[in-house]
């Protein structure tokens with residue numbers, strides 16, 4: 029067992045320190061500029077992230093959850109509509125669907141990538157379509173979980189055949205690509221989160237809706253500010269969900285480093301892959317054509333809790349994303365339509381463990397984590 033200082037699972041402070049001079053200058057610029065909400069920093073960041081993803085429009089909002097909710101509302105989805113997503117996700121995904129007024133319908137995941145299984149989606153859409161008592165199938169929210177893109181060609185095929193709008197949950201996939209196309213560039217809209225530990229993280233809350241459709245973007249811009257058509261004239265009942273200038277200025281700095289940060293994450297994930305090749309855990313899968321953003325490096329073992337304790341005793345921080353699927357959460361249990369059981373989801377949540385991973389993590393730390401995993405014995409440990 030290699031002793032050493034504690035290793036954090038995520039370390040947003042390290043990201044600040046890595047870009048400190050640029051971030052400090054950006055903050056000072058905003059403070060001295062005197063415009064603090066929806067100003068030139070937000071407008072520039074909207075353009076820059078949209079260009080990075082390869083779509084026309086960006087709408088800065090207060091969180092990733094709001095970006096999902098406003099996506100659905102701007103697409104005209106609400107009460108009486110069914111929106112399909114996975115149960116294996118941040119509860120925010122389902123919460124945003126409910127806040128739009130729609131009913132979340134939860135489907136199972138693919139065994140290898142732990143992202144939405146297109147066949148489970150198809151089955152659920154057919155069931156809902158055959159039982160209009162539940163709701164009308166209107167949209168699907170695939171989640172690019174852990175930075176691995178969902179199977180977008182297959183999901184878009186189901187969506188096309190059943191006339192579903194597609195809202196990508198990109199909260200964990202900034203910079204991930206599938207067949208050369210960025211996540212966020214596949215659906216009708218995409219929702220990004222800038223929660224501090226995400227690949228592109230603010231120093232507070234923030235989010236953005238991206239879309240190629242200027243009409244949808246215009247609706248979202250109105251909705252984020254009281255439904256204003258023009259100042260003080262509300263066309264529709266909206267809300268207050270604005271991105272502030274400080275976060276936008278900091279995020280513009282971090283966006284310039286995102287590709288290099290993601291390359292570093294891929295290098296560290298490769299180091300984990302090699303060092304864990306003969307370890308008693310299952311390593312994360314990566315499908316052909318995928319440029320992974322490695323928001324998390326997630327291993328699997330049926331004796332997950334034992335491994336987590338073993339690592340904690342050695343000063344190594346880990347996390348479980350997420351310990352309960354949405355349909356087992358107290359807030360949702362028993363009232364998510366159609367869910368009898370989601371077997372692959374339920375097995376996965378018992379086995380997953382997110383190892384330490386962030387761009388500033390040292391190779392030596394990765395080696396120490398991998399060594400600790402290799403020295404663990406599932407039954408005796």
Ligand SMILES: *Cc1c(COP(=O)(O)O)cnc(C)c1O
Nearest residue numbers: 091092093118120121199221223
């Ligand atoms: C973080 C996250 C969200 C929510 O983003 P917030 O900015 O925290 O509201 C939604 N979906 C997924 C998959 C996430 O990881």
